[in-house]
Amino acid sequence: MEEWIPLLDIFLKSPSPETEASLWLDEASISFSSSSSSSSSSSPINRSSFVSLLKKQCEPIDQSPSPSSNKVMFIETLPNMVQSRILSFLLYDYKRFCGKDLVWLAREMLGGGKGVDFWVQRAAQNLLDTMPERKFDWISRLDLGSADEDSIVEEFDSVPDWLTEKKGGCIGAILPWLPVSCADVGSETLVVDSCNEEDLMSQGRENMEVDHREAVDDDDHEINVALQPDVHEMAVNLRAKVKSCESTCEVLALCDEIRKLCLGKGRDCLRVLALVEPWNAEDETAAVLLSNLHSGSEEEEIGWPSQILCSTVLPKFLALEKSASRVLMSATVEFCKIHQRAGEYGLVFPMILRKEGINSFICEVIARVLKECWHLGHISAFCQKLLCGRTEERKFLLLPCHRDLISDDLTWNESLFILFQNILTHDVPLTQGSVDCLVSKVQEMAERYCKSLKFGNFLLHFISKCATMLHAHKYPLIESVKCTNSLVTKSILSKLNAL
Numbered sequence: 001m002e003e004w005i006p007l008l009d010i011f012l013k014s015p016s017p018e019t020e021a022s023l024w025l026d027e028a029s030i031s032f033s034s035s036s037s038s039s040s041s042s043s044p045i046n047r048s049s050f051v052s053l054l055k056k057q058c059e060p061i062d063q064s065p066s067p068s069s070n071k072v073m074f075i076e077t078l079p080n081m082v083q084s085r086i087l088s089f090l091l092y093d094y095k096r097f098c099g100k101d102l103v104w105l106a107r108e109m110l111g112g113g114k115g116v117d118f119w120v121q122r123a124a125q126n127l128l129d130t131m132p133e134r135k136f137d138w139i140s141r142l143d144l145g146s147a148d149e150d151s152i153v154e155e156f157d158s159v160p161d162w163l164t165e166k167k168g169g170c171i172g173a174i175l176p177w178l179p180v181s182c183a184d185v186g187s188e189t190l191v192v193d194s195c196n197e198e199d200l201m202s203q204g205r206e207n208m209e210v211d212h213r214e215a216v217d218d219d220d221h222e223i224n225v226a227l228q229p230d231v232h233e234m235a236v237n238l239r240a241k242v243k244s245c246e247s248t249c250e251v252l253a254l255c256d257e258i259r260k261l262c263l264g265k266g267r268d269c270l271r272v273l274a275l276v277e278p279w280n281a282e283d284e285t286a287a288v289l290l291s292n293l294h295s296g297s298e299e300e301e302i303g304w305p306s307q308i309l310c311s312t313v314l315p316k317f318l319a320l321e322k323s324a325s326r327v328l329m330s331a332t333v334e335f336c337k338i339h340q341r342a343g344e345y346g347l348v349f350p351m352i353l354r355k356e357g358i359n360s361f362i363c364e365v366i367a368r369v370l371k372e373c374w375h376l377g378h379i380s381a382f383c384q385k386l387l388c389g390r391t392e393e394r395k396f397l398l399l400p401c402h403r404d405l406i407s408d409d410l411t412w413n414e415s416l417f418i419l420f421q422n423i424l425t426h427d428v429p430l431t432q433g434s435v436d437c438l439v440s441k442v443q444e445m446a447e448r449y450c451k452s453l454k455f456g457n458f459l460l461h462f463i464s465k466c467a468t469m470l471h472a473h474k475y476p477l478i479e480s481v482k483c484t485n486s487l488v489t490k491s492i493l494s495k496l497n498a499l
Contacts, residue, residue, distance in 0.1 A: 004053060007025070011082045016469050025047055032045045048097075051102070055101070059071060081119075084123040090127055102127060109121075238257060243281065245285050251289060263304070270311075274400065279316055283328040286313060289312050291334070294308055306339075309335070310399060314347055314398060314402070317362060320365070323361055324365055336369050346396070346398075350402075354405065360418070362415070363419045376428050380429050384430075384433055418457075425461060435470065442480055443480045450484045450485055450486075453488065463492060463499075467499055470496075471499055478497070
């Protein structure tokens with residue numbers, strides 16, 4: 001086991017473990033072959049033995065006497081970050097491994113109903129999807145041939161057990177398979193027959209359009225329906241206080257009132273905050289609100305802090321046309337240091353997904369929050385999620401009235417490239433997936449920003465910081481850079497030719 005420690009150390013500490021691990025295995029294999037005559041008893045060090053090590057069955061340290069089914073593979077005993085990096089390396093170098101072993105390992109990581117870390121699961125799924133000529137002999141283990149065809153059809157068409165129980169206690173059901181009685185249906189229920197189906201459907205569409213227009217034209221009315229009249233009235237009164245507070249004592253009293261109103265049992269915090277409009281407060285007032293709305297006793301780790309951020313400072317930052325005030329920026333940074341996940345969901349994600357794209361002032365805010373509040377690993381994971389994750393994986397929180405300001409996808413402009421340049425300058429270890437996505441975006445945007453010095457500076461930092469992960473992209477990047485004509489084009493080409 002000791003001979004594998006240097007390799008595991010690479011997966012734990014290296015900023016580019018895929019290439020370093022591949023070189024280490026090559027060198028270790030050559031070294032072992034040359035010394036095999038003198039130490040024939042030692043186990044070989046090569047790619048096959050490495051996979052065997054990963055598949056090796058181990059007893060959990062804290063396991064009491066129990067069946068062997070509780071054994072885990074050696075790779076599962078490693079930290080989640082190391083597991084995902086190992087799987088990424090196997091994907092990077094899969095042509096030099098036995099495909100059957102890699103497919104088996106990936107399926108074992110994904111199967112068995114085990115709770116697998118998100119990034120480990122993602123890496124295992126990528127490995128499984130990439131393997132060529134995948135074998136489907138695992139289907140035979142499902143024992144499909146032994147089942148009677150009629151019983152399969154009967155089971156497929158049968159009603160679920162929970163619905164069957166409901167059906168038994170429902171008298172006079174409208175449909176034989178749906179346990180809804182006539183008494184449960186109001187007199188205004190729409191019943192369509194063959195004669196008036198077209199007219200009624202047309203009427204239904206018209207009603208939906210009217211409802212939509214009413215919701216868009218009168219937001220306060222929509223909120224008022226969901227809140228109790230007394231709650232609505234109190235929120236409107238607090239809205240006036242937000243704009244008129246002049247002393248710190250008044251703001252602290254206002255914080256208590258807002259907190260009690262929002263955190264009341266069964267109340268929708270976002271609807272209450274949308275009525276109170278705390279983002280309309282002066283920057284000094286907003287800073288005090290941000291520092292004191294969260295008393296530290298709320299049970300929710302993310303929910304309430306995220307709601308504070310997205311209702312107090314997010315709208316201010318989304319509308320920045322000059323540098324953020326020092327007092328507001330300092331309060332935001334201090335809050336995000338304590339509530340890092342809330343800062344991600346309630347501030348950074350919505351800001352970076354601004355529909356019009358971020359400007360230089362918003363870029364300054366995001367860069368400072370990332371630099372002063374987050375760990376390098378947190379920033380790396382955020383970039384991976386932002387660049388490579390699916391839309392539904394980008395979780396963020398904001399008020400419904402601000403939804404039109406946010407896009408589901410990144411809007412690429414010079415300021416966004418400057419943001420990633422700041423991230424690289426901060427020595428954030430980007431993953432190979434993030435690097436690949438940035439390369440793809442550089443190729444797409446090279447002609448648009450062919451004379452942009454900001455775009456050129458980003459490329460210069462990108463190639464300098466991620467050189468070890470850009471070998472496969474060397475020649476496509478050279479072709480893209482040749483399309484540019486800025487002051488740093490020659491320097492960029494020089495660095496690419498040196499890869």
